[in-house]
Amino acid sequence: MDVNKLKEKAASYLPPEQVEMIEQAYFMAEEAHRGQLRKSGDPYITHPVAVADILLDLQMDGYTVAASLLHDVVEDTPITLEQVQTKFGPEVAMLVDGVTKLRRIKYKSKEEQQAENHRKMFVAMAKDIRVILIKLADRLHNMRTLKYHPPEKQRQKAEETLEIFAPLAHRLGISTIKWELEDTALRYLNPQQYYRIVHLMNKKRTEREAYIQEVIATLKTQLKEINIENADVSGRPKHIYSIYKKMKSQHKEFNEIYDLLAIRIIVNDVRECYAALGLVHTHWKPMPGRFKDYIAMPKSNMYQSLHTTVIGPNGEPLEVQIRTKEMHKTAEYGIAAHWAYKEGKVVSKESLSDKLSWFREILDWQQDYGDAQEFMENLKTDLFSDVVFVFTPKGDVVELPAHSVPLDFAYRIHSEVGNRCIGAKINGKIEPLDTELKTGDIVEVLTSKHSYGPSKDWLKIAKSSHARNKIRQWFKREKREENIRRGREEIENELRKLNLDPHRFMTDEALLEVSTKYHFNQVDDMIAAVGYSGISALQIVNRLTEKFRKEQAIEEKALPETKPPVKKHFDQGVRVKGIDNLLVRFSRCCNPVPGDEIIGYITRGRGVSIHQVDCPNIQDEQDKERLIAVEWESEESNQTYHVDLEIRGSDRKGLLNEILTIVTDSKTNIQAVSGRADKNGTAVIEMTVAIYNKDHLQKVVDKIKRTKDIYAVRRVMS
Template sequence: MTKTDDPRAPPSAPAPAVSRPVAITRYLVSDFCADLATYLPPEQIQACYAAYLFGAEAHEGQTRKSGEAYIYHPLAVARILAEMHMDYQCLIAALLHDVIEDTPIGKEQVAALFGEPVAELVDGVTKLTKLDFNSRAEAQAASLQKMLLAMTRDIRVILIKLADRLHNMRTLDAMSPEACRRISRETLDIFAPIANRLGINWIRIELEDLGFAHYWPWRRRVIQRTLQGRSSGTRIEMVALVETALRQALQQEGIAGAVEGRQKHLYGIYRKMRDKSRGFFELADVFAFRVTVDRVDTCYRVLGLVHNLYKPVPGRFKDYIAIPKVNGYQSLHTALIGPQGMQIEIQIRTEDMQRLAESGIAAHWMYKSGVQTSANPASLAADWLQNLLEMQREAGNSVEFLEHVKVDLFPDEVYVFTPKGRILSLKRGATVVDFAYAIHSDVGNTCVAARIDRRMAPLSTPLRNGQTVEIITAPGARPNPGWLNFVVTARARVNIRGHLKSIQQREAQVLGRRLLNAELTALGADIETLEPVRLAAYLEEARLEHLEDLFGEIGLGNRPAPLIARRLISVEPEEAATTGNAHPDVHPHRLAIRGTEGLVVHFAGCCQPIPGDTITAVFSPGRGIVVHRAECRNLASLEGKHEKQLDVEWSLEPEGEFATEIRVEVTNRRGVLAEIARVISELGSNIEHVQTVEKDGVMTDLEFRLLVKSRAHLARIMRRVRLVSFVDRLTRVSRS
């Protein structure tokens, strides 16, 4: 019969944990207090017991899906944290983590009884309970944002939540299949990566395997059967053989060390197969061995020993001791050809590195006497949390913030150096621009060029391990929207978008002023002559604080300038027809397009207008206006929707260069492409892109994307290209 636990009865005097009868299957508060006695003083244990009594009374009558009393869940969560040697405030918060959400107890009552720090922790964890990946994307993102921001205030919030999630995953069988899949997906997407980011390896592995078992049960069974088939009869022998050989090699050299063989966990095998598109038998580290020694220099001695013992696989050595991972993990990794030609992985580390590899940020509480270094998970976690705060400030909304955080939670590192020798860890595939933003947001915003290993390189160049990168900045430079096409780090992306949004807002205000003034002028008025009282009344009605905000809304296409103009001077549509316009949406004062309006005026990719073309424009909410050629077929969908259209014309002196495309049909002869490119270049145009389409082996279409100044400039180019030998036909391309 299972032992019961009376929440009113005081525990017996805490004693060191001893072997208990097999019949005891439920973890009890007396067991909890006994475990705490191994590292906490009696007065703190008593405070934890008082919190247990308070929680048991608050949850009285509540049960879990499994049917057991609810209090056993927070007790199990506290047990997990006790195994991590967390402080007593964290344990009390774990015991009470559901009382604010699931009972009438309020934060103030918790604070009065157990202190403000505990109340803040409980409140922080309570905010995490609204995560639901089956809800709208905005609600999902907002919930995750709350979780991460609570974590930045006190890292113990996420440790409690990880322990809570771990126990929920251990008892997930009581849930419906749909809930199992939803919670498992959430665990694999968010909580396991957070555990990895904080360096808590044992929690990550268990969360991944439990999530894998419930979300992809069939895939897990297939890998497990394959692993058992491969391992039967040989796995135990092979592991024992390698362990014996390693121990003998250490003994011969007089090195004291522990050797342990293991099999990689199933989700780790699956993820590597999926991410690297490899079959099961192509994996090198299904079997791994760990050698733990006392000192760092001994690690490198052992590396030489194992390379003499088994042949190393070229390109598979990684030194995470000299360059730790972003979560503080340190170890030497090498892949070897083991017995029977089977590839194995050997990890070599010190005892301190092993503790940090398993406990991560929790080692801050478990081994407070340890030396704190720049590679310590506690300091690295603090850096990451600071980056989260910066992302939150720069992100436009919760969805964007979620996108950046998900990128940041799945690092596959590349390590590069600054000219002064500082090492920066970036996501694999990171470019020069990512590196610049990793140094500082101001460096990224003003970078114009870079040197990689003292040679000039494009800003889009992907970085490789060991390179030295020097960023060249210019005071007047600003981010290019095109950078978003190749940056991969969340920090770079959020900073670029944030800076571009501020630029776009300023440009939208300038454009909005021009649009509104044009409409007012057509009605015989002007912005400067508007009555302040009427203007203030409209701003209040529109819930805008300043006139610049109104200009920005107009420039971004969120509010129609004609309607606002008529409202500001109290002119009805019928009256507008008698003040100089035959139709309220047809105006003699057209907006002049200069080509330098920036991020609020876009040129349609379908018809690619250039100065000299007859043009019109449409409002695109949130972006501004999009300019089309008047004959563009895509405008047909807007017929009759006058509020979305805008009369525009080219400025008398347009500035800049404009993209357009031409198609040249040529006889397939050597040198014809080079000759056409030479002609285009001589006429002052730049070729952005060229594509060849072979038609029948004799004729080929060459499609050029050019930058030109005007329609006349394009006409000169087309006349000259027609004179090139073997050019049969030439047309301007429109993709509408």
């Protein structure tokens, strides 16, 4: 195709200035690639022209078509991205950059380079979807000309196409490209099966065509009888790859596949879709479980249609698809249909944001993966899998990757719902967290604000990368907080060894000054570094006490007789603010421990009852005037406090013994323990432990959570 044919096709729907831009892009590409040849021996310019032609068939905007003509110039010619931007503007330059491979960086292996190229493409695609449309058109033409490459290259390109590009075309709803990519890839990966299926299909072609014509004639007559005019009824043969996949997954021979073709009915509006469905079901008996309503519940790639399978003429199964003209356009061209020009202007990116919400997550994900290959594996697992549709108790639809479990559902609702999850109800019945969800399930997540967050086993249970990333983020954040807590303790302990008061030396100003000297951005970064042994607590203490030690040395010279150091005495118990000598007692409903936020409740004749601030009994109390402010005299104590824990996990032999050993090894007394297992295989262990303070409790919980097969640990409030 020469530039004149490109211009002619573009002029059929694009404004003159964009047609002119496409022509100028052609001239730049033609000059840049002059002298370069394809493997076929054709001039290289034939490739970008073919890519542009595919995009013009999708009716893409002029910027995308111009970028497609230039998509290889930065990578394969002396022309720079800056030159492209100067001549065609930032929009075209951004699209060209998005599809340009990373060749100037050295990688350990070819696989690593390929993964990084894909990561770059997906990140660019998340910013502007047109990047991947150019890439899909580029891959489609490369697959059409794959025969000129050596067998090893053919196989590698075909595998990559089936793993990444065909599923991506499916996710974007561009079935015209998806089917051709899949069929062409199969031809190179399994030519024997490909040509066998082609041969078998050709053998029965005449017989099938006569059968389809009979069905079409019947339907057209009956549609007119119910006043559905201008309906387009046609036969659609199954694609070779879909037949191959069905034979392989269902272990069937070709003659056992009945739905080799389908009837497609295209009508004017949604009302006529359901009317046509009623007619089909009235005339032929529907097969149970084979009806799908993708109009009421569209697929994630915006596909809408009614699917039903009936026992047609001759007693053979017949698949029927019913949709409107607009739905058909979206089914064929997917997201590209929403970029196509309508009355002279392209649909805005903002109007597509809801349809591409899953895409925006790509940007979030890629920041969590230093390894591009790990990023691609997670991407393939989540984006390119089949989906299930489940419901919230309020009836909202949630789309999840196939094989998802309640944890995936919980994190899809909100990350905090996932972090606080302690169980789930599926269709009103409590089920284990690793139960596989099916389309139509109603899922209710059971949460507790006293849950101690995810367990390590959740990373094995969750199936979606969305959920696994949220769990990883929690551990990353939690580990930091744990390191900060441990670091602060170590600094305080070093100060106490020197008989110094931590509160005096660990002021915000002093810590900030020391963190600056050690080149930390924040005080917490320095304290966390102590926690994970990046820097010693003694180094920090030496800096904190530097001035004090100098002053002390001067005093010692002036006054040889110094007073012996006084050890700090740590008070115990709770103090009622502003009142002395009041009887206090700890409530058994919430069992507060030092470190909890607490409040007092004035009882009749029994002094002040101490509760946690969020204790349900306090929240429900009507007489708020009897509440009184209280505080811990110290969070350091030799006194122990009873805390009730509920531990949930997968029931297995020895689980209870393991937990008892872990708690005992942490030098924690167990006051009471009981356990049971339900019929779903979930073990529930209830334990009362003697705790010194909240930090002690956290350490015990962390150790329990690291135990294999433990799902959730929560503090029980009665």
